[in-house]
Amino acid sequence: MELKITVLRDEFIEIEVLKEDPAILDSLAEILQNIEGVEYAGYMIEHPLTMKLILRVKTNPAKITAREALQKALNELLNISNVLLEKVYQI
Amino acid sequence: MMFPIRCFTCGALIADKWEEYVKKVEMGEEPGKVLDSLGIKRYCCRRMFLTHYEYYDEIVSFHTLYGYKEQSE
Amino acid sequence: MVDLKIVEEDEKSLKVEIRDLHLSIANAIRRLAISEVPTMAVEEILIIENTSAMPNEVLAHRISLIPFISDIDRYVQPEECTCGSKLGCDRCVVRYVLRAEAKDEPITVYSRDLIPEDPNTIVKPVSPNIPIIKLAPKQRIEMELYVRVGTGKKHAKWQASIATLYDKDGEPGKKILFIESIGFLPPRRILLEAVKIFKKKIEELKEKIMGELGG
Numbered sequence: 001m002e003l004k005i006t007v008l009r010d011e012f013i014e015i016e017v018l019k020e021d022p023a024i025l026d027s028l029a030e031i032l033q034n035i036e037g038v039e040y041a042g043y044m045i046e047h048p049l050t051m052k053l054i055l056r057v058k059t060n061p062a063k064i065t066a067r068e069a070l071q072k073a074l075n076e077l078l079n080i081s082n083v084l085l086e087k088v089y090q091i
Numbered sequence: 092m093m094f095p096i097r098c099f100t101c102g103a104l105i106a107d108k109w110e111e112y113v114k115k116v117e118m119g120e121e122p123g124k125v126l127d128s129l130g131i132k133r134y135c136c137r138r139m140f141l142t143h144y145e146y147y148d149e150i151v152s153f154h155t156l157y158g159y160k161e162q163s164e
Numbered sequence: 165m166v167d168l169k170i171v172e173e174d175e176k177s178l179k180v181e182i183r184d185l186h187l188s189i190a191n192a193i194r195r196l197a198i199s200e201v202p203t204m205a206v207e208e209i210l211i212i213e214n215t216s217a218m219p220n221e222v223l224a225h226r227i228s229l230i231p232f233i234s235d236i237d238r239y240v241q242p243e244e245c246t247c248g249s250k251l252g253c254d255r256c257v258v259r260y261v262l263r264a265e266a267k268d269e270p271i272t273v274y275s276r277d278l279i280p281e282d283p284n285t286i287v288k289p290v291s292p293n294i295p296i297i298k299l300a301p302k303q304r305i306e307m308e309l310y311v312r313v314g315t316g317k318k319h320a321k322w323q324a325s326i327a328t329l330y331d332k333d334g335e336p337g338k339k340i341l342f343i344e345s346i347g348f349l350p351p352r353r354i355l356l357e358a359v360k361i362f363k364k365k366i367e368e369l370k371e372k373i374m375g376e377l378g379g
Contacts, residue, residue, distance in 0.1 A: 001368055003376060005373075015376075020365070021192070021196065021200070023191055024192055024365050027188045027189045029188070030186050070373060071377075078363075080185075080189060084362070088356050090168075091180070093218075093226070093298065096226055102320055104347055107275075107290075151270050151300045152270075154303065158300050158301065
């Protein structure tokens with residue numbers, strides 16, 4: 001995975017991700033969308049041959065900054081994957 | 092050509108069941124029922140069997156009759 | 165939180181009922197089970213002799229599609245291996261030899277005719293009954309095969325499983341993840357590996373984003 005933050009403002013973050021499965025960013029976007037104060041979270045595949053992915057997060061800065069939302073979402077996603085791994089070991 | 096090793100669509104291994112399929116069909120069983128008994132469920136894999144013609148057998152029988160001659164130096 | 169339950173299982177396939185998990189995460193697991201779980205297949209073939217009616221590249225392609233029972237605890241992908249050798253070492257390659265000759269009758273060469281260099285290896289073709297090639301009298305093949313670890317992302321021959329995700333009939337909120345192994349690994353192992361890879365990817369993503377954001 002190669003990653004670069006192209007836009008970084010209080011209310012908006014844009015991240016370029018290379019060499020990664022889009023389903024990973026899809027998971028992150030879905031978690032972000034469920035966070036209070038996030039106005040938009042989504043990703044796009046710039047071109048299917050280059051597989052460059054662009055993740056964009058827009059928030060209402062009065063409620064939460066984009067940076068905080070991203071951190072919160074990543075922590076939540078990591079928690080879920082830890083729980084998931086435990087459950088898979090149990091079954 | 093010879094029967095494909097994997098299903099073109101889903102990638103499941105199918106070649107190991109081909110000879111059993113041919114044997115049973117030649118004995119007069121219904122192809123669809125043979126595929127059921129072999130556990131080939133998806134229609135992508137089933138069409139691989141139903142539509143295959145073993146063209147390579149003709150090449151082999153050609154080579155058996157007119158094929159390889161020892162080349163002299 | 166997340167709840168997993170096995171509803172159906174046999175030696176080839178697995179149906180897991182999933183509750184209280186985001187659809188996108190379940191879908192990510194499904195995708196990883198197809199394309200990122202490491203498995204083993206023939207990656208390189210050294211053709212010493214081929215007088216059959218089948219061209220080298222077609223024969224090589226057929227052989228490469230044979231699934232091998234994969235020992236992914238012992239073997240690693242060649243690019244992750246420390247040996248740095250193009251030929252590979254005992255941690256990244258399993259060697260096989262295929263030799264066959266038809267005498268007076270046409271013969272069929274099967275996957276059981278592949279001879280491993282190390283007779284004790286557990287890495288062997290999933291089924292002994294895969295027809296590889298038919299030989300007419302006097303035709304001969306001789307080749308050396310290099311079995312390596314790879315993922316379905318690199319080439320479809322390494323695709324670990326056939327996986328689908330769908331809603332359970334008449335029970336809203338419940339999803340079924342169906343995993344059918346091609347034979348490389350048991351279905352439970354594929355599910356476990358897919359979830360492990362998912363966790364590893366999330367950790368990497370978090371680390372990289374936090375690093376870029378500076379704290």
